[in-house]
Amino acid sequence: MRKELNTSTYNFKRIIEKNCMYVDKTEYLYKLIMKTNGQFFLSRPRRFGKSLTLSSLESYFLGEKELFKGLYIYDKKDIEWKKYPIIKLSLNAMSSTNVDVLEKKMLYGLEDIAEDYDVVVNREFASERFKELIRKLYKKYGEVVILIDEYDKPILDNILNLEEVIKIKTFLKEFYGIIKAMEPYLRFTFITGVSKFTQVSVFSDLNNLDDLTMDVRYATICGFTQEECEKYFAEWIDENAVKNKMSRTNYLYKLKDIYNGIRFSKKEVYVYNPVSFTKSMEQGYFDYYWFETGTPTFLLKLLKQKNYDIIKFDGLQLHSRIFSSYEIEKIKIEALLYQTGYLTIKDYNPQNDVYTLSYPNKEVKTAFIEYLTDYFTPADSSEIPTLLDYLVEGLIENDLKKVFNKVLKVFYAKIEYDIRLKHEKYYQTIFYILFMMLGVRIKTEVKTNDGRMDAVVETKTYIYIFEFKLNKSTQEALAQIREKEYYNKYLLDKRKLVLVGVNFNSKTGEIADWKAINTV
Numbered sequence: 255m256r257k258e259l260n261t262s263t264y265n266f267k268r269i270i271e272k273n274c275m276y277v278d279k280t281e282y283l284y285k286l287i288m289k290t291n292g293q294f295f296l297s298r299p300r301r302f303g304k305s306l307t308l309s310s311l312e313s314y315f316l317g318e319k320e321l322f323k324g325l326y327i328y329d330k331k332d333i334e335w336k337k338y339p340i341i342k343l344s345l346n347a348m349s350s351t352n353v354d355v356l357e358k359k360m361l362y363g364l365e366d367i368a369e370d371y372d373v374v375v376n377r378e379f380a381s382e383r384f385k386e387l388i389r390k391l392y393k394k395y396g397e398v399v400i401l402i403d404e405y406d407k408p409i410l411d412n413i414l415n416l417e418e419v420i421k422i423k424t425f426l427k428e429f430y431g432i433i434k435a436m437e438p439y440l441r442f443t444f445i446t447g448v449s450k451f452t453q454v455s456v457f458s459d460l461n462n463l464d465d466l467t468m469d470v471r472y473a474t475i476c477g478f479t480q481e482e483c484e485k486y487f488a489e490w491i492d493e494n495a496v497k498n499k500m501s502r503t504n505y506l507y508k509l510k511d512i513y514n515g516i517r518f519s520k521k522e523v524y525v526y527n528p529v530s531f532t533k534s535m536e537q538g539y540f541d542y543y544w545f546e547t548g549t550p551t552f553l554l555k556l557l558k559q560k561n562y563d564i565i566k567f568d569g570l571q572l573h574s575r576i577f578s579s580y581e582i583e584k585i586k587i588e589a590l591l592y593q594t595g596y597l598t599i600k601d602y603n604p605q606n607d608v609y610t611l612s613y614p615n616k617e618v619k620t621a622f623i624e625y626l627t628d629y630f631t632p633a634d635s636s637e638i639p640t641l642l643d644y645l646v647e648g649l650i651e652n653d654l655k656k657v658f659n660k661v662l663k664v665f666y667a668k669i670e671y672d673i674r675l676k677h678e679k680y681y682q683t684i685f686y687i688l689f690m691m692l693g694v695r696i697k698t699e700v701k702t703n704d705g706r707m708d709a710v711v712e713t714k715t716y717i718y719i720f721e722f723k724l725n726k727s728t729q730e731a732l733a734q735i736r737e738k739e740y741y742n743k744y745l746l747d748k749r750k751l752v753l754v755g756v757n758f759n760s761k762t763g764e765i766a767d768w769k770a771i772n773t774v
Contacts (some may be wrong), residue, residue, distance in 0.1 A: 264305035280327035299595030303476035352446030397441035406447040477525030729767040
């Protein structure tokens with residue numbers, strides 16, 4: 255019987271009982287549960303399979319062996335199918351704006367679990383009630399299993415309110431510290447989240463957690479590998495290739511280009527976002543499903559608040575230390591972007607221990623650029639298609655009057671006075687975002703032998719070299735292009751070179767003047 259494709263449930267038992275597609279990840283579960291009193295942590299982006307991983311662990315520790323029939327773990331002789339008492343908490347359901355509300359919700363959650371196991375807990379504080387619940391469950395049923403999903407949700411919900419987030423951090427640090435104190439009572443612990451704060455920040459009292467986040471052995475514990483996609487979804491791949499009037503090879507190539515490319519370790523292995531891939535199989539067409547994961551408002555606010563240079567995202571190089579020194583009070587935006595899935599590992603250099611990060615695929619890049627457009631620019635979403643049409647026409651036809659007069663001048667004029675920043679980088683960023691929306695190949699601040707270009711836009715017939723100035727002149731901008739000979743690397747290219755100088759007025763926030771030269 256053909257499996258049903260489903261992306262709306264992350265309950266392992268329901269998926270199996272309803273004959274829904276389940277990509278077998280139980281080999282990883284087997285490795286984890288074989289460890290004596292294992293305590294693990296895993297960070298992955300939203301909607302990447304963390305909750306399903308926790309749910310499958312829950313079913314195993316409930317002794318629900320028949321659910322695993324046909325899966326890797328089912329007939330392993332060296333494991334037991336024993337029922338354990340389980341404390342499972344999902345902090346995704348405990349959203350709160352302050353620590354007092356969070357503690358109340360935690361108390362209610364612990365009370366519900368106690369009621370399920372017919373024990374009574376009544377200590378006043380959440381951490382003490384957590385300890386009380388573990389002890390009473392152990393006394394009545396034996397060793398306890400702890401599963402915590404989205405441990406960091408309360409922090410991320412309030413990350414821009416530093417005063418409150420420090421209180422929440424202190425509360426969670428004390429709460430999670432109970433796990434270490436109660437280790438003799440525990441059989442297994444698994445904690446998931448989007449971000450990976452340092453042990454000093456949240457897990458200082460739980461310093462024996464085995465972090466799987468960038469462990470090469472668990473690089474594909476969540477997400478679908480190319481092999482898994484072609485094995486489990488073969489029927490849909492064949493059908494959808496026909497539906498899209500493509501060969502199977504070309505269809506697979508396009509799937510990979512749009513949805514693959516996400517990497518979680520030094521090992522060069524990439525995965526698909528499971529929700530996006532499954533939706534594309536189910537619906538039969540290529541679409542961008544990443545938008546459905548929710549707008550990363552806190553990230554956008556941080557980028558703007560810290561005046562972060564978003565142009566650096568494509569090809570960002572970072573030392574490995576940044577992935578292990580993540581403090582709440584000193585937020586590393588690059589680490590957050592990686593952990594939330596907007597950037598991924600593209601390369602790793604073991605000689606200097608440096609990672610190269612970039613957008614993982616077209617789906618994520620498109621989603622993030624649209625988020626940036628909505629948040630950083632004054633353009634109404636309904637205006638974007640028309641603006642892009644004018645830009646495409648102007649660049650293809652080398653009609654820069656259309657580009658500047660119909661689009662850019664109008665666009666920059668709408669920027670509110672109180673958000674204008676008096677430096678060239680801000681105006682260049684707006685330009686970068688808008689042109690990224692085009693799908694036109696764009697490079698910004700391309701390194702040269704002598705200085706760097708502000709932006710290069712390439713079409714099939716033209717190469718545009720832009721230089722921006724603030725409160726100066728277009729003549730100075732063009733003179734810099736000539737003086738630095740930015741165009742030398744393109745002289746052998748058959749396309750026509752166009753040099754463009756742009757001058758902004760910081761008082762009005764508008765383009766004061768522009769000038770283009772069609773020949774070198």
